[in-house]
Amino acid sequence: MIFNTPIFYLFFVLFVLFYGVLLLRQRPRVYLIVVASLIFYGTWNYRFIPLLVFSGVADYFIAQAIGRAASQRGRKGWVTLSVAINLGILGLFKYADFVLLSVADFLQLFGVTADLPTLGWVLPVGISFYTFQSLSYTIDVYRGEMEPRKGLVEFVAALSFFPQLVAGPILRAKQILPQMHELPVPTWKDVKHGLLLVTAGILKKTVADLLAIPAARAFDSVEPISLMETWTGVLAFAGQIYGDFAGYTDMAIGLALMLGFKIPPNFRVPYFAVSPVDFWRRWHISLSTWLRDYLYISLGGNRNNRRFRNVMITMLLGGLWHGAAWTFVAWGAFHGMLITASHALGRVKAFAMFHQPASRWVTVVKWAATFYLVMLGWVLFRATSLSSGLSMLADMHGLGGALPGPIATAPTILLLTVAIIALLHWMDYGVIRGADKLESKPWLFWLLILLGQTLCLMVGEPSNEFIYFQF
Amino acid sequence: MSSSTSSSRAIFARVLLVITLGMAACYGIVRIFADLNDASAETILGRVMEARAALPRILAEERDLVMFFGSSMTRAGFSARLFDRQLEQSGIEVKSFNFGVGGLNPYFQDFFSRRIHEAFDERDRRLKLALIEFVPFQLTSARWRGAQPAVDSFLAMLASPREMFAMVPEDPTRGLQILNIHYLRNDVSAEITTWYFGQGLETPPPTSDLPEEDEDRQQRLQEIGDQLNEKFEEEYPDYVPSNFNYDWQGAGTIPDERSPETLELFTEFYELQRTPRRLENDKLQRTACCDIVELHFEEILVESFIRIVLEFQKFSDHVEVVLLPRNTEWIQYPPEAVARMQAVLDRIRRETGVEIRDYQDVGFGPEHFSDTTHLSRYGGDVPFTAFLAEEYEPVLAGLVAAGD
Known part of the structure; x- marks a missing residue:
């Protein structure tokens, strides 16, 4: 169901x-x-x-x-x-x-x-x-x-x-x-906020299903595809998995709230992260905090100079939690290395500026680098096998041999994919920051709920299962 | 009742009100949107719906009934009136119908055949002869994948209320989804809407490397097309335009009803249309959408085809499966594809006991086709219909005699 x-x-x-x-x-x-x-x-x-x-x-x-x-x-x-x-x-x-x-x-x-x-x-x-x-x-x-x-x-x-x-x-x-x-008995404010979350969640799920198409073209295609379509596919998967999973949890939290139950948020605009550590503070928060509290700390946490080992074990098992495949292990290992490397680089003087309260440009560079690395991680996560993941990573960087030219619609699909990911985050940001303001304007609130729900009834692939169900 | 209990009940009652009224409003907007875009079973599956609507009149026919049930290839390649006329010359009086519909596959045709069966049962009638077209590339996995956005909508359009309700205990999620599409969404699912509006973004099939055609040819084709439309109106002034007009089945397919000038225009039209580039593009498109050469069959479609044969056998005196002529210059099967097709045909024969007539290679050349799969008007459909009438004359003579 x-x-x-x-x-x-x-x-x-x-x-x-x-x-x-x-x-x-x-x-x-x-x-x-x-x-x-x-x-x-x-x-x-x-x-x-x-x-x-x-x-x-x-x-x-x-x-x-x-x-x-x-x-x-x-x-x-x-x-x-x-x-x-x-x-x-x-x-x-x-x-x-x-x-x-x-x-x-x-x-x-x-x-x-x-x-x-x-x-x-x-x-x-x-x-x-x-x-x-x-x-x-x-x-x-x-x-x-x-x-x-x-x-x-x-x-x-x-x-x-x-x-x-x-x-x-x-x-x-x-x-x-x-x-x-x-x-608990919900207040009317809870009900309204719950409805807003449910609507935002269904919208996220709807666009995630649309992004599944370019993602599948990149990851499941037998024929070679162009560089642009490969990057579009990876970007689309980044949007798909976020929309799919965050959409589901938004709906879960919203439905519970309509019944009066308070469930903490599971995502906080994750692709706004400015470091790998920051990413895991924003992505699947309930799992990352679980792993931190019950695994990382049990292993000794930061003590005894075993931080790097403990991070790697935690992330490897975190990867494996997602599925029984080497691609998930590789994904966990990759993130473990990123977190370990960012801790290690924090000790290097040359990188000190990246650890200080930074200027806007430094933040942009950090954000771009983090987003790029997270995308590379998604390749391993989504790939059908480790070898196809590695070959896709090579293709993305022009190291996998000659690729065909892009199809005519490729630029449009790339632009739409970027726009959808931006929309997902704008929606997330709006729900986090602007919910109170929106809920105080009844006509606008109910209009948006109605339009959002109608749009999701009108388009999409409602029979598609959620990706995280398989985990 | 304490005040906290009553306030709790009041808030939940409000929740119920909001989610039910809200959903009703949303469905209202969805329906308005569908109506504004003229999206309904009648516009999406027009020919099927009109064929179903025509069934009562068909069943009122006094003559023995013959039905050729198939795809757009049947629609293009079989002239019902010509078939009847030729058989009449041999003293066999039947009324035949072309139930060839494009855009379906056996999964959908299975439901369509059940509706035809119900109509025959209601009037307590039987078909004297049912010919069911087997189109190899309609049963492929590629074809099934391509049909996915339409599955729920077509099911809502073609399944009976009883079939839809029967789905609920078997698979509640899907059953309620189909009921919802049928009763609340005017048969228009979100998937088909998304597909419709997203067609422009679909990966286009590969195209031929052959040189583009000159503009004169394109222009001439356009001119002939317009002239043929005018000629049709002149030569059939009483024709009632309809996707499925059984009174007129075969209109425009009988040469002696047309002027020599019209027939010449047709000849010129197909000569201009059958360029290597167009035909190669057609083949590439069918390879991408339907795996027309390699023929990797999809189990669910094979099962559906078998069900169609079994369904027709319930209300027909005689059922046969027919494979229409193939444009062998363009569609050539590798041995593996032939083996796969043979295995499917053997299975159909085994599970239904039906006779299968393979007319793929009975001497029809590229000049008989309008593209890589469809027989052309006059050049293809007339000789094929004549061929069929000849082939089935003894069968029908026997059936009619047995009936008498």
């Missing part, structure tokens, strides 16, 4: 009717959230509902056990069990085949043909999101950052809460559990 489809609209209308109008007491409403969320999840593949419930139930009881454990050793044992269960589920469904095939490929290098059996299991949608969300709860309890909470149904409701279930943002237990314990 995708947000921008008639079935979700019907689902949401019925949910609001029951949740807000017909049911008035706390407990039935929480039960409704669970049932509705499981129905929502089941529309993809109902066979995976038990897996989601199991993950939640296991972590709920493990957190209780951690809370009760008398010794540190006992606490550690329980949290280790939680990590093993969640990463075990993830490993089995997401990474087992990748590991087996990689081992077979590795052995092939030594002339050994290993016909290893693969599982061939379907990847449960949203598995990477809910396992991380569930895991954060037990780790927080283990670290003493929160008390284990009573109420299994509330916990399952928080974990499966449909707006953010399949593609995040990855919520922390301390953000969502208190809200599930005392269900």
Whole structure:
């Protein structure tokens, strides 16, 4: 069930009717959230509902056990069990085949043909999101950052809460559990802001689907294409993945807000970043902060001169989180190197000016360099294989041999792609900075909502799935 | 009820009101936009809709009915009236119809065939003979990919309400999407709108390297085109213009209804049109859109074709599959493509028991075609229709005799 489809609209209308109008007491409403969320999840593949419930139930009881454990050793044992269960589920469904095939490929290098059996299991949608969300709860309890909470149904409701279930943002237990314990009532301002976010999200998703076409031409084409179309394709993918993912999370946050739930933002105009570190403060914030808090810090963070090693491990695993393929590992490694390099360059005197409060031109140079590097990263992310990614990087820089001339429409498509990416950011910036002002002018606000929603009904590819569902 | 409970209910009631009224307003604008652009089933699938609308009149015919169901190649290559006339000379009285429609593929034709079947069942009638055209390049993966923007819209136009509702339990997301397109969007999906407005940005197919044609030729073609239109109006003053006008099926395809001057104009027109550059461009375009030479078949389209045959078998005394003549000078299959096509034909034969007549190589040369695939008016359709009448005379004689 995708947000921008008639079935979700019907689902949401019925949910609001029951949740807000017909049911008035706390407990039935929480039960409704669970049932509705499981129905929502089941529309993809109902066979995976038990897996989601199991993950939640296991972590709920493990957190209780951690809370009760008398010794540190006992606490550690329980949290280790939680990590093993969640990463075990993830490993089995997401990474087992990748590991087996990689081992077979590795052995092939030594002339050994290993016909290893693969599982061939379907990847449960949203598995990477809910396992991380569930895991954060037990780790927080283990670290003493929160008390284990009573109420299994509330916990399952928080974990499966449909707006953010399949593609995040990855919520922390301390953000969502208190809200599930005392269900919030939205203010009219919340409702309006939620609608604005939903509209902005659908618009982003709509333009992302349009950008998928030039991106596919560059990444999936068998025939060689021109330099201009190659760059356009990479730019288009940069816009597509941003519009697709940020659009989804905007809708998730907006829908939750219309129900009164506050979910923190997941994107902050990411292509305005002026350094690789800055990029990760703006892109998929809930994942980057999760990795920082639960992986990077667990590895020792900046201490013991192991910062570079820890950054690399964190980014490699962050890359792998996105998918079981070497392209994602390479993408994570690339970003790890960028972050490491920017930290290292910070110590070099010649680059000191880039670390001071800078002039506008220095900021522009930093922005351009960051955007260029992020684009190179997207090539690895989107490529169908590592070799095709590297060959595309070579083509982009004129190192891959002669390319044909551009097709007649190439300049127009390039301009449109740039314009759409700018529009996406303008929209993001407008929602972040100008929402209050806009919401204070009812006629303009409702007109924009109406036009935005109508435009998305009129054009686009509403049946296209969201890219991040596969992660 | 506490005040907080009632205020909570009031805010959620407001949410409901906003999202339902808002959506109604949005759909209203979408409908107005579609109407302003004249976008509807009638304008997008005009010939199909008119053919469906004509079915009651067709079914009121007293004579035995013959239908040639196919693509634009059938539309161009088969003259219904000429076919009937030739059979009449052999004492066989049938009324045949050209159900050739361009722009469809077997997936859509499958739904169209079901609607025809329903109409026949309603009147308790059967077809004496159904000929179903098999167009190899209509069943390719390339063709299926190209059709994607139209799938939902065409489905909303061609599926019956029962079929659309039946989709809901099988795939609720898709089922509701199709119902939504049919009932709220006037059959016009967002995908088809996007495709329509984005056509200009599509990657153009490769073009021929042969030299451009001179302007005189272009101008002459334009002049002949205008003259032919005028001649048609003169020679068929009572003709009712319609995409699918069954009374007139074959209008303009019977040489003795035309003046010698008109026939000469046609000859000149096709001679001017069949330049190597135009034909190569046509082939390149069909290679890009439909994989016309290599023929990599798409499973869903093969399955659909089989369903079409099975559907016609339910309301026809006799069904056969026909492959129309191929412009062998331009369309030559490599052995792998022949093998792939043969495998598909064998499968159709096996799963339906239908007889397949392959007329791809029955002596029609490039001079019989208007481009790389369509038979030309008079030069191609007349000899092919005569050939078909000859081929099917014994079949129909047997069927008619059996019916008596």
